[in-house]
Amino acid sequence: MKLLTVNFLTCSNKRCSGTSEAFPLKIEDAKLAIQEIELKPEFLRNILPRVDWNALLISTRQLGNHSLPEEKPELTEESDEVLLKSLHNVLLETEITEGKMTCGSCGHVYPIYEGIPNMLLSETEI
Amino acid sequence: MSRPEHIAPPEIFYNDEEAGKYNTNTRIQSIQAEMTERAIELLDPEGPSLLLDIGSGSGISSSIAESFGHVAVGMDISPSMLSVALESQDVEGDMLLADMGNGVPFRAGTFDGVISISAIQWLLNADKTCNVPQRRLNRFFETLYSSMKRGGRAVMQYYPESDRSQQMILDTAKKCGFAGGIVVDHPESKRQKKFYLILQAGGMRALNTSEMSVEDEKVDAKKRKSKRKHEMNTREYIEHKKDLNRKRGRLSVPKDSKYSGRRRKVAF
Numbered sequence: 001m002k003l004l005t006v007n008f009l010t011c012s013n014k015r016c017s018g019t020s021e022a023f024p025l026k027i028e029d030a031k032l033a034i035q036e037i038e039l040k041p042e043f044l045r046n047i048l049p050r051v052d053w054n055a056l057l058i059s060t061r062q063l064g065n066h067s068l069p070e071e072k073p074e075l076t077e078e079s080d081e082v083l084l085k086s087l088h089n090v091l092l093e094t095e096i097t098e099g100k101m102t103c104g105s106c107g108h109v110y111p112i113y114e115g116i117p118n119m120l121l122s123e124t125e126i
Numbered sequence: 127m128s129r130p131e132h133i134a135p136p137e138i139f140y141n142d143e144e145a146g147k148y149n150t151n152t153r154i155q156s157i158q159a160e161m162t163e164r165a166i167e168l169l170d171p172e173g174p175s176l177l178l179d180i181g182s183g184s185g186i187s188s189s190i191a192e193s194f195g196h197v198a199v200g201m202d203i204s205p206s207m208l209s210v211a212l213e214s215q216d217v218e219g220d221m222l223l224a225d226m227g228n229g230v231p232f233r234a235g236t237f238d239g240v241i242s243i244s245a246i247q248w249l250l251n252a253d254k255t256c257n258v259p260q261r262r263l264n265r266f267f268e269t270l271y272s273s274m275k276r277g278g279r280a281v282m283q284y285y286p287e288s289d290r291s292q293q294m295i296l297d298t299a300k301k302c303g304f305a306g307g308i309v310v311d312h313p314e315s316k317r318q319k320k321f322y323l324i325l326q327a328g329g330m331r332a333l334n335t336s337e338m339s340v341e342d343e344k345v346d347a348k349k350r351k352s353k354r355k356h357e358m359n360t361r362e363y364i365e366h367k368k369d370l371n372r373k374r375g376r377l378s379v380p381k382d383s384k385y386s387g388r389r390r391k392v393a394f
Contacts, residue, residue, distance in 0.1 A: 005199055005220045012224065012231045014265070023233055037218055043174035043197055050235060050275070092197070116208055119224035119231055126228060
């Protein structure tokens with residue numbers, strides 16, 4: 001599961017949606033892998049305004065990566081390749097293959113297996 | 127043949143055997159591919175987009191969306207189908223094991239667009255005592271609406287059981303804030319008829335569903351047959367069929383050589 005997706009994913013429980021503790025989901029016991037993907041500059045320009053930078057900082061720090069700047073970088077027309085490539089690497093190429101995500105509000109643990117998170121809830125939680 | 131929804135809930139109906147069909151059955155694959163391309167055409171995205179693929183299954187629709195330059199996130203309730211998608215390695219995007227009737231678990235304004243192929247009719251089933259179809263429909267459309275950016279479009283191909291199911295789905299979508307309608311391709315043909323629910327989440331783009339249908343082309347049966355006979359002798363077709371048979375595990379497939387597909391002298 002890519003870090004880009006973690007930046008958008010919330011808890012499935014309807015009582016949690018909207019609360020600030022439910023997003024981003026807390027990542028633990030994560031195994032990472034790098035999956036090489038073709039660079040998509042147009043897509044990055046499209047999606048960057050929607051990326052929650054604070055949440056991204058929280059998630060990357062939970063994974064042990066402290067290399068991102070505190071402020072969201074600006075992507076202008078002449079933005080250099082290096083910036084694009086590093087954003088691309090963090091958001092689209094870093095995969096969480098195993099691990100678990102916990103909701104800060106209800107405590108539900110979502111396991112990640114083979115890169116796929118299990119977002120199903122038990123009958124009592126629906 | 128009874129409808130799949132009447133046989134079992136989706137996570138049970140799509141077991142390993144059924145999921146395997148999506149890998150080997152070329153007819154299923156070509157129909158799903160055609161519907162995906164039509165859905166993306168109706169979606170009319172403005173550049174490389176983040177798309178949600180509901181009921182992504184074996185990943186056919188997600189990988190086609192990716193071939194158009196988009197990034198797709200898929201969700202499906204069947205672990206067997208997701209396994210098939212993982213093994214095929216055709217899908218670059220993420221996939222989630224999730225129940226759409228329980229909502230779309232993404233924060234507000236996430237997606238540029240949404241596609242769904244042959245999935246949402248499964249919402250109308252009450253296959254567990256805790257499942258109330260109307261409640262599931264509500265939860266699905268509410269959360270879908272909020273997860274889309276303003277002006278985003280959702281195109282969902284599905285198989286409605288009756289006019290009543292169509293109405294229920296459209297009414298619920300509208301109650302949750304969507305504008306839109308249903309496009310029917312090939313309305314005259316019983317076999318080829320396809321229903322696409324097109325919804326727009328606010329925004330200023332015009333949506334005129336009455337102008338979007340594809341009418342039937344009356345293809346002469348004779349013309350159709352002769353076209354197929356022509357195709358069958360080409361070398362390409364023969365190699366394609368040989369590949370398929372090798373993939374299916376047949377051991378006696380003849381090897382390719384310079385004689386494959388060569389015109390033989392008429393014996394009689």
